Amino acid sequence: MSLDPSHTQTPHLGLFVSGLCKSYGPVQVLADASFEVRPGAVVALLGENGAGKSTVSNIIAGSTKPDAGSITWRGKPYSPASPADAIDAGVGMIHQELKLLPDLSVAENVYVGRLPMRGGRIDRAAMNARASAQLKRLGLDVSPERKVRTLRIAAQQQVEIAKALTLNAELLIFDEPTAALGSEETELLFQQIRKLKAEGMSFIYISHRLDEIAEIADRVVVMRDGRIVARHERADIPVRAIVEQMVGRSVERMFPPLSEPGSETLLEVENLSSPERSFQNVSFSVRTGEILGIAGLIGAGRTELVRAIAGADPISSGSVRVAGKPVHLNGPAAAIKAGVVLVPEDRKAQGVVLDQTIGENLAIGNFDHVAPNGWVFPKAVQRFAEAGIGRLGVKGRPNQAISKLSGGNQQKVIIAKWISRPPKVFILDEPTRGIDVGARAAIYDVIADLARSGMAVVVVSSDLEEVLGLSHRVLVLSRGRQRGILDRSEASNVAVMELATS
Amino acid sequence: MALSNGASELKAGPSAQAAAGAKLSALFAGTLGPLIGLVLLCLALSLTTDTFLTIRNILNVLDQVTVLGIMAIGMTLVILIGGIDLSVGSVLALAAMVMGFVAHPDHLDLGMPAGIVTALVVAGLCGLVSGLLVTVTKLPPFIATLAMMSVARGLANMITDGSQIIGFPDWFTSLSIIRHFGFLSVTVGLMIVLAIIFAVFLNYRATGRSLYAIGGSAEVARLSGIPVKSLTNWVYAICGVLAGLAGIVLAARLDSVQPSSGFGYELDTIAAVVIGGASLSGGVGSIGGTAIGVLIIGVLRNGLNLLGVSPFIQQVVIGVVIALAVATDTWRRRAQ
Numbered sequence: 001m002s003l004d005p006s007h008t009q010t011p012h013l014g015l016f017v018s019g020l021c022k023s024y025g026p027v028q029v030l031a032d033a034s035f036e037v038r039p040g041a042v043v044a045l046l047g048e049n050g051a052g053k054s055t056v057s058n059i060i061a062g063s064t065k066p067d068a069g070s071i072t073w074r075g076k077p078y079s080p081a082s083p084a085d086a087i088d089a090g091v092g093m094i095h096q097e098l099k100l101l102p103d104l105s106v107a108e109n110v111y112v113g114r115l116p117m118r119g120g121r122i123d124r125a126a127m128n129a130r131a132s133a134q135l136k137r138l139g140l141d142v143s144p145e146r147k148v149r150t151l152r153i154a155a156q157q158q159v160e161i162a163k164a165l166t167l168n169a170e171l172l173i174f175d176e177p178t179a180a181l182g183s184e185e186t187e188l189l190f191q192q193i194r195k196l197k198a199e200g201m202s203f204i205y206i207s208h209r210l211d212e213i214a215e216i217a218d219r220v221v222v223m224r225d226g227r228i229v230a231r232h233e234r235a236d237i238p239v240r241a242i243v244e245q246m247v248g249r250s251v252e253r254m255f256p257p258l259s260e261p262g263s264e265t266l267l268e269v270e271n272l273s274s275p276e277r278s279f280q281n282v283s284f285s286v287r288t289g290e291i292l293g294i295a296g297l298i299g300a301g302r303t304e305l306v307r308a309i310a311g312a313d314p315i316s317s318g319s320v321r322v323a324g325k326p327v328h329l330n331g332p333a334a335a336i337k338a339g340v341v342l343v344p345e346d347r348k349a350q351g352v353v354l355d356q357t358i359g360e361n362l363a364i365g366n367f368d369h370v371a372p373n374g375w376v377f378p379k380a381v382q383r384f385a386e387a388g389i390g391r392l393g394v395k396g397r398p399n400q401a402i403s404k405l406s407g408g409n410q411q412k413v414i415i416a417k418w419i420s421r422p423p424k425v426f427i428l429d430e431p432t433r434g435i436d437v438g439a440r441a442a443i444y445d446v447i448a449d450l451a452r453s454g455m456a457v458v459v460v461s462s463d464l465e466e467v468l469g470l471s472h473r474v475l476v477l478s479r480g481r482q483r484g485i486l487d488r489s490e491a492s493n494v495a496v497m498e499l500a501t502s
Numbered sequence: 503m504a505l506s507n508g509a510s511e512l513k514a515g516p517s518a519q520a521a522a523g524a525k526l527s528a529l530f531a532g533t534l535g536p537l538i539g540l541v542l543l544c545l546a547l548s549l550t551t552d553t554f555l556t557i558r559n560i561l562n563v564l565d566q567v568t569v570l571g572i573m574a575i576g577m578t579l580v581i582l583i584g585g586i587d588l589s590v591g592s593v594l595a596l597a598a599m600v601m602g603f604v605a606h607p608d609h610l611d612l613g614m615p616a617g618i619v620t621a622l623v624v625a626g627l628c629g630l631v632s633g634l635l636v637t638v639t640k641l642p643p644f645i646a647t648l649a650m651m652s653v654a655r656g657l658a659n660m661i662t663d664g665s666q667i668i669g670f671p672d673w674f675t676s677l678s679i680i681r682h683f684g685f686l687s688v689t690v691g692l693m694i695v696l697a698i699i700f701a702v703f704l705n706y707r708a709t710g711r712s713l714y715a716i717g718g719s720a721e722v723a724r725l726s727g728i729p730v731k732s733l734t735n736w737v738y739a740i741c742g743v744l745a746g747l748a749g750i751v752l753a754a755r756l757d758s759v760q761p762s763s764g765f766g767y768e769l770d771t772i773a774a775v776v777i778g779g780a781s782l783s784g785g786v787g788s789i790g791g792t793a794i795g796v797l798i799i800g801v802l803r804n805g806l807n808l809l810g811v812s813p814f815i816q817q818v819v820i821g822v823v824i825a826l827a828v829a830t831d832t833w834r835r836r837a838q
Contacts, residue, residue, distance in 0.1 A: 310725075331729075333728075333729060337727075342725060344725055350719075350721050351722060352719075352722065353715055353718030354719075355785045355786060356715070356718055360711070360714070364712075364715045364722065365727050367711065370708075374708045375708075
């Protein structure tokens with residue numbers, strides 16, 4: 001490990017990143033990031049969700065502009081204004097979500113935007129031949145005329161790599177390339193990376209799978225809270241050591257004291273599996289007044305799991321019982337009736353109707369209370385809304401457009417929507433996503449109050465501090481499997497991350 | 503305590519007024535622009551023609567918009583939930599032909615009541631099929647109702663192999679002719695009653711409010727426990743029934759039914775709803791706005807006729823009005 005500035009002293013024609021900073025409003029997502037990538041080297045960029053890895057790679061790939069700092073690439077100053085600029089300079093990025101045109105052929109995808117022309121027409125023969133050559137270089141046996149849609153994810157990723165190669169990329173940034181790959185496909189990818197490395201290409205490799213790092217990377221850069229906290233000159237470092245650096249000591253946050261849970265079991269989930277296998281055989285229970293945190297990396301199946309429990313997505317097997325009674329999970333309405341409510345992950349797309357007022361948003365889903373005879377009178381909506389607004393301290397009036405509220409207040413409206421029923425099981429998926437740090441404490445207080453009032457509460461969060469600070473117990477998911485349930489006393493950053501990356 | 507009571511009493515006057523205003527504005531939500539347009543249009547026509555501002559002519563306009571008005575009520579519901587129904591013109595023709603076929607002495611001769619009921623059931627089924635294509639088969643509403651538009655038109659033609667059916671009982675045709683109390687024909691009355699019923703439904707019934715939620719965000723509505731699929735099916739079915747009813751009204755006005763009737767009406771209907779301030783992306787719109795949209799189209803056609811403007815130029819003018827109405831609405835939203 002070295003934080004010695006002398007690490008950039010050796011001159012070479014690779015990439016030098018120095019002092020990059022980036023803020024969005026008051027939130028600094030990247031602070032003074034410096035590292036280097038030598039020609040023919042693979043540098044692993046590691047960190048928790050939100051540590052700043054994506055920001056760094058987006059700056060290098062030209063899709064984000066830094067507030068400060070500079071980059072040198074192949075001996076010259078480098079400040080790409082767009083991804084096209086970066087590509088012209090030989091820097092390509094393979095995104096986690098592949099950016100291909102599924103209904104065009106492999107060759108068309110490789111050459112899109114610069115199709116070889118001859119006599120005013122596309123020279124398909126040349127295009128297919130050249131694409132074929134690149135695919136062979138990657139050891140891929142796929143017809144260049146095949147539609148990309150018909151290829152498996154791994155093969156589609158290879159098409160993206162082939163495209164980058166035809167663009168003469170000399171630095172490739174991989175964002176979670178193996179997230180959707182099986183072990184054999186991962187091995188093939190590694191072989192290709194080694195081959196291209198031998199030809200002098202450089203790589204920045206972002207992954208959550210720490211077990212891969214020793215195998216593929218030459219150097220390791222660890223980020224936390226927008227800063228680079230460690231640089232390793234070798235990659236065979238114990239996973240535990242990396243995890244400790246990733247989670248580090250972080251600023252103490254204001255979490256409310258948790259009350260002692262009751263003894264009665266309210267929510268029992270048994271062997272629950274999803275049809276798409278996004279989660280499998282998950283079993284847990286939550287008592288009255290207890291907060292269960294669900295932790296895991298992006299794509300571990302957390303959101304899918306809680307959506308299924310709330311009836312929003314179908315299940316393939318397993319059962320859910322609320323207060324001992326089985327819930328027939330055939331839609332959100334049935335779950336709500338059984339006392340299970342969900343504050344969904346994507347506030348704007350799933351939580352609020354942005355065109356409507358606060359009052360209308362509170363009334364949705366509560367017409368049985370607001371309008372017992374089916375008649376919705378504005379006064380009843382007003383009264384209902386004022387009660388909800390008052391109870392959670394929303395800063396707004398019932399007839400105000402909800403789109404004018406801050407994220408934190410919108411989230412309170414969504415919680416207030418359900419609170420009057422009252423529910424037995426309250427599930428919150430990423431309750432503080434996109435909410436400023438100051439407003440988060442208020443949401444934490446609300447969540448602790450829900451538990452104190454006797455509900456069983458389930459909190460999903462990508463923010464590990466949040467899960468640890470709010471939960472009596474923490475369930476850890478990794479790739480759809482339940483890796484363990486940790487008690488508050490044994491749930492530390494390191495323990496959770498070890499399970500989550502297993 | 504006493505002070506705050508005093509303050510709230512002081513506020514009571516204006517806030518009561520505001521509440522009454524809020525009620526009115528809820529009924530005509532987002533329709534101020536179209537309303538001003540309609541008033542200006544009427545003013546201009548009153549000044550440029552002698553005949554526009556006569557009771558007789560205004561009653562004419564109301565008669566002329568009944569078919570469009572009844573269809574536009576159903577279309578408002580569909581557009582509110584973020585859908586579209588291109589089949590209403592064809593369903594109108596099919597319903598009219600079914601009624602003629604069942605009721606007319608030259609065909610089944612089962613009497614007008616049987617004919618009307620069968621027509622409405624067939625029209626409702628057409629709408630329900632469109633709804634199921636959207637909710638179960640997951641077709642985009644545009645495609646589902648485009649298919650229904652073709653199917654219903656074909657069926658309408660098949661009933662009599664393309665020929666019309668002429669001549670209905672006097673009591674039936676008089677529904678659209680005799681003006682009770684000196685001004686109100688049964689068909690116009692029907693349109694007004696339906697408009698009021700659906701305005702109240704959309705504003706004050708839980709199910710009506712749910713339609714706004716579905717149009718605003720179907721996923722939010724679903725996660726809130728609103729039965730999105732079954733309400734969607736109902737909305738398309740009701741839109742079908744109202745298109746069928748419009749077909750019956752048209753039959754009464756013309757004393758005949760023909761399979762080619764209602765051709766292109768779907769576009770007039772959509773235009774009326776959109777001019778009335780509804781958003782094609784759903785969640786925004788009202789019966790009050792639609793009524794204004796229907797009247798704008800009706801008054802415009804009537805006025806241009808009175809001015810002796812050729813029907814071809816009328817089409818151009820109506821096109822310009824649609825573009826203007828929606829453009830001003832978009833500008834206004836962006837300005838907010």
